[in-house]
Amino acid sequence: MYKIIMLSLGLLSLTSIAHQGHVDDTALQACVDKTKSQSCGYVSSSLQLHLGSCQQFKEHLICVRNKPFESITDRKLAELRAAGEITISDRLSKRHAPHDGH
Amino acid sequence: MQKNSTILLVLFISSMVLSACGGSSQTDNETINEDNTTTVQSTFNPDNFHVGALLQTPTTESCTLSGGTVTTCYRVTIPGEPVTNEIGPFCPPTIYSDASEGGIWFDGSGEVYDIDGEFILNLDTLYGSDWQLYDPDTGLVNVTDTQAACEGAARPNVAEEYQNHCVECSLSYLESAVEQTYLIPVEPVALANPNSIGGDNLGITLNGVVLAPPAPVSAILAANTIAAFDDCGGHINPFEGYHYHASTGCTETLLQSDNHASLLGYALDGYGIYGMRNLAGEEDYDLDECRGHSDESRGYHYHSASAGENMFIGCFHGEQGSLVH
Structure with a gap:
């Protein structure tokens, strides 16, 4: 019975993921719980670091980059993810830091 | 003779007083600073536009800017469609089309x-399994x-019935002409605190097109x-006509003599908007929250963001002019 319930939950989860879409709103997510002019940052799906400040566009706060693009490595991505201060694109959720060779 | 000597004496004393006060003098678009350097302000210049991009020779008139400042503005009318290139293509006709068709x-x-x-x-891979913008039997988009x-x-x-569609419109669908008239300050008036960009257009390009705020991509x-x-x-769109949401290089047409990024247009506050990168492909490190900064040649000006960021600038550094009609 337990296996059937877990299997059903698993299928339901997969189905909802498949239908929810994958709109990449990382620039907006980077300003959630922040105020206008506050510093923000995010990593886009192409592994580019965006650093700037939150600016108001109609009803949305969007992270406006004012530093040059910085391409980052998987290792840097892992560091940023661990620090938790930078918003990471959902499309990078499956990327992991390279192994250290151990 | 005695009269001339008196005038010269007055001029000399005046210049000494100005010098002692540490003031700066100003000519058209050029400020002479205390250290004898000059700062050229990147103000609106009708001569920078492409032929046909201004429907009438801009005139000047009194105007009230967004912050209440009463000043002189250019009255500028643009055609609302680019004079430098054709519009489109937008949507590819089939799932077999190459990039040149879309x-x-x-x-x-x-x-x-x-x-x-x-x-x-x-x-469907990018946005979800409920996405299908084509007929699987024919391959038509x-x-x-x-x-x-x-x-x-x-x-x-x-x-x-129009969900799961690639959306494109034609200028022929619009009931009225797409030309638009703006009042843009002859001399920008800087703000103590920048203004947010609302839902209205934020500037115009040198080839006669409106610069729009970020496209509402989530909706x-x-x-x-x-x-x-x-x-x-x-x-x-059938309400505003043709408009840009990002800079891809088409509009960055006015080359600069010092390796600086090219001018693409002007914001409604009268400051120039330049491309993101200079001719060496580099970005600036000292941009403010509006994506602007100053240099000795241009004074304050903006640098556009990349197209992928779905925006041009982050906010207004100066009081804005307005759309007339």
């Missing part, structure tokens, strides 16, 4: 996608290719539609 798409994620047949085919379809899709509440995608841009970052 435009581009950006959703604010930093990416810019070529809208070719393969992009249409793989939208669902395109809003009539006025009714355009009007049904290019609005906040997309009609159900567009929520209806399973792609409001395709052409390769220049512009598209048409």
Whole structure:
């Protein structure tokens, strides 16, 4: 019975993921719980670091980059993810830091 | 003779007083600083526009800016469509089309996608399994290719029959001319605190097109539609006509003599907007929150963001002029 319930939950989860879409709103997510002019940052799906400040566009706060693009490595991505201060694109959720060779 | 000597004495004393006060003198668009360096202000210059991009020779008149400052503005009328290139293409006709048959798409994620047949085919991977903008039997892309379809899709509440469509419109669908007239300050008036960019247009390009605020991509995608841009970052809606949402290089036409990025247009506050990178491909490190900064040659000016960021500038550094009609 337990296996059937877990299997059903698993299928339901997969189905909802498949239908929810994958709109990449990382620039907006980077300003959630922040105020206008506050510093923000995010990593886009192409592994580019965006650093700037939150600016108001109609009803949305969007992270406006004012530093040059910085391409980052998987290792840097892992560091940023661990620090938790930078918003990471959902499309990078499956990327992991390279192994250290151990 | 005695009269001339008196005038010279007055001029000399005046210049000494000005010097002692540490003031600066100003001529047209050029300020002479205390240290004898000069600062040229990057103000609106009708001569920088392409032939045909200004429908009438700009005139000047009194105007009130967004912050209440009463000053002198240029009255500028643009055609609302580019005088330097053709508009489109937007949506590819089939899932077998190559990139030359479609435009581009950006959703604010930093990416810019070529809208070719393969992009249409793989939208389910990008945005979810309920995306299918083509007929699987024929390979034809669902395109809003009539006025009714355009009007049904290019609005906040997309009609159900136009969901899962690539949206494109034609200027011929508009009831009235797309030309627009703006009042833009002759001399920008800097703000103590920058103004936010609302839902209105934020400037004009040297080739006669409106610069729009970020495209509402979340709302567009929520209806399973792609409001395709052409390769220049512009598209048409039945209310505002053709407008740019990002700079892809088409409009960065006025080269600078010092390796600086090219001028692409002006914001409504009168400051110039330049490309993102200089001629060496580098970005500036000292941009403020509006994506602007000052240099000795141009004074304060903006640098556009990349197309993938779905914006030009972050805010207004100066009080804005306005749309007249």
